[in-house]
Amino acid sequence: MKEISLHILDIVQNSIQAGAKQVIISITEDIPENMMRIEITDNGKGMNSEILAKVNDPFFTSGNKKTGLGLPLLKQHAEAAGGAIIIESGEGKGTTVIATFVHDHPDRQPIGDITTTMMSLIRSNPEMDFIYSHSANRKKFVLDTRHIKQELEGIPIGSKEVIVFLRDMITGNLNELIT
Amino acid sequence: MAKVKTLDDLRKLREGLKTRTSLRDKSENAEQMIHVKVAMATCCIASGSRETMNYLADELEKRNIDAIVTQTGCMGYCFAEPTIEVSIPGKDPVIFGYVDEKKANEIIQKYIKGGELVEGIIPVNYRNIDDTNK
Numbered sequence: 225m226k227e228i229s230l231h232i233l234d235i236v237q238n239s240i241q242a243g244a245k246q247v248i249i250s251i252t253e254d255i256p257e258n259m260m261r262i263e264i265t266d267n268g269k270g271m272n273s274e275i276l277a278k279v280n281d282p283f284f285t286s287g288n289k290k291t292g293l294g295l296p297l298l299k300q301h302a303e304a305a306g307g308a309i310i311i312e313s314g315e316g317k318g319t320t321v322i323a324t325f326v327h328d329h330p331d332r333q334p335i336g337d338i339t340t341t342m343m344s345l346i347r348s349n350p351e352m353d354f355i356y357s358h359s360a361n362r363k364k365f366v367l368d369t370r371h372i373k374q375e376l377e378g379i380p381i382g383s384k385e386v387i388v389f390l391r392d393m394i395t396g397n398l399n400e401l402i403t
Numbered sequence: 404m405a406k407v408k409t410l411d412d413l414r415k416l417r418e419g420l421k422t423r424t425s426l427r428d429k430s431e432n433a434e435q436m437i438h439v440k441v442a443m444a445t446c447c448i449a450s451g452s453r454e455t456m457n458y459l460a461d462e463l464e465k466r467n468i469d470a471i472v473t474q475t476g477c478m479g480y481c482f483a484e485p486t487i488e489v490s491i492p493g494k495d496p497v498i499f500g501y502v503d504e505k506k507a508n509e510i511i512q513k514y515i516k517g518g519e520l521v522e523g524i525i526p527v528n529y530r531n532i533d534d535t536n537k
Contacts, residue, residue, distance in 0.1 A: 230448050230449070230453065233443070233448055234444075237444060237445075237448075237474075241476060293445045294444075297445065340457055344453050344474070347457075347460055348443075348456065348460075348472065375410055375417060376413070376417055377417060379420050384464045385416060386416070389412070389416055393408035393412075393413075400407055
């Protein structure tokens with residue numbers, strides 16, 4: 225994976241496969257502490273301790289046609305950038321994946337095109353709820369599709385005009401955040 | 404710099420959209436629509452399926468083709484990522500491999516709009532390693 229936003233898309237696919245109805249994606253860029261933290265929490269079926277012990281093993285998968293490389297790749301990239309990953313899960317309790325990176329580490333991948341990642345998730349899973357928050361420079365942007373759907377009053381969130389609007393909304397707010 | 408969009412802007416957009424009769428939830432008549440599934444597992448994402456999916460969704464909208472674009476897990480053809488499955492009502496689903504934006508454009512223009520087969524189809528009798536172990 226060439227960017228963190230692709231890792232996020234990949235990890236959220238696990239949430240979708242696990243039957244999650246809601247996924248919370250939280251990115252924190254703490255410049256004074258020189259740390260970046262990515263947290264993905266879902267309300268899917270979760271994992272038992274036996275599966276949890278193996279999820280970082282390359283090629284281990286609970287699905288029948290998956291490579292089993294998503295979490296090991298994220299772990300490798302986090303550790304290469306001076307960070308780590310933590311996975312918390314329990315059967316019926318959902319899963320949380322936390323990845324940390326040293327912010328200015330030369331091997332930390334760029335966040336990349338997080339807008340396109342979010343649009344991919346929203347437009348192909350319109351029935352799901354996504355809560356995306358991004359904190360940087362003491363500012364925070366939150367996109368909560370539950371609120372968006374409420375405001376839309378029945379207009380599909382996947383309709384062309386809404387997708388264009390959300391894309392502009394995320395891009396504009398992220399530009400504000402990092403300037 | 405352009406004004407940053409807020410929920411107030413969304414409310415204004417909503418009022419404009421409400422007056423349009425063409426707006427509807429595509430899932431209501433999903434069976435009569437073209438369905439494009441984009442494989443979106445680790446192998447697919449690393450090969451560019453995110454860009455393929457967004458390109459397909461944008462272009463089908465722009466060209467006024469009634470279609471649903473969704474994502475699915477790995478189809479087992481990791482050597483040919485990004486892969487997509489196109490289901491046209493009344494026809495068998497077809498899986499295409501190596502679908503970058505150029506190939507996606509060709510699939511929309513020739514297969515979806517023109518009904519003409521294009522290169523890059525993964526044959527239905529192709530057996531992946533899972534099948535051979537059955």
